[in-house]
């Protein structure tokens with residue numbers, strides 16, 4: 060790893076496998092130690108394509124678990140800029156309307172960048188941007204239960220819409236794209252976002268990497 064460029068760590072795996080919880084736990088437990096320019100999180104979901112040209116019923120039919128739903132080229136370009144220590148304008152995606160907001164968020168590179176999302180290892184150009192690749196190997200039935208609970212509360216969804224989407228796209232796309240991408244992972248984590256030993260191992264590696272100097 061080059062001491063002059065940020066280290067980019069991907070945390071991938073199925074929807075509701077605990078990627079967000081895992082990334083935020085590591086971030087929150089290290090932020091005081093590493094500082095605001097030490098560690099940050101970027102989400103693949105921010106790069107969902109805008110659907111504002113479609114009607115709401117058409118948006119509800121979109122396959123959000125196929126790589127084509129994401130603007131991966133833009134994310135790849137942004138990750139390259141991060142490795143050059145350049146700021147990027149990250150899109151803001153709304154799950155309730157399935158659209159991007161008009162405004163963007165300025166993201167300034169930090170020494171460690173955690174990037175979480177379902178299809179980050181499915182694309183070679185994207186995969187090549189990551190220094191460390193982590194896969195959350197949570198059983199799919201547990202992911203489904205957690206996704207139902209989360210999407211009802213946080214994403215304005217009904218049980219029927221979550222379960223239909225699961226059968227039509229989420230599960231088939233998992234087997235087609237996500238599960239095979241596990242082969243690219245350096246570290247496979249069982250038991251989801253609360254696996255304390257896995258959290259501590261990643262934190263130790265991040266602490267070690269953070270001791271290397273970064274030239275801005």
Ligand SMILES: Nc1ncnc2c1ncn2[C@@H]1O[C@H](COP(=O)(O)OP(=O)(O)O)[C@@H](O)[C@H]1O
Nearest residue numbers: 074075076077078079080205209250251252253
């Ligand atoms: N090990 C765990 N035990 C209990 N709940 C969990 C665990 N891991 C994740 N969750 C919960 O499951 C839901 C989905 O987790 P999340 O981190 O959002 O998944 P992802 O980012 O992979 O889609 C969230 O409500 C989260 O708090």
Ligand SMILES: O=c1ccn([C@@H]2O[C@H](COP(=O)(O)O)[C@@H](O)[C@H]2O)c(=O)[nH]1
Nearest residue numbers: 073074075104107123124154157177229
């Ligand atoms: O408009 C949308 C966009 C995405 N989804 C679903 O979200 C998950 C990915 O997010 P996680 O946080 O990893 O769960 C993906 O499985 C999509 O199906 C959506 O339902 N609507």
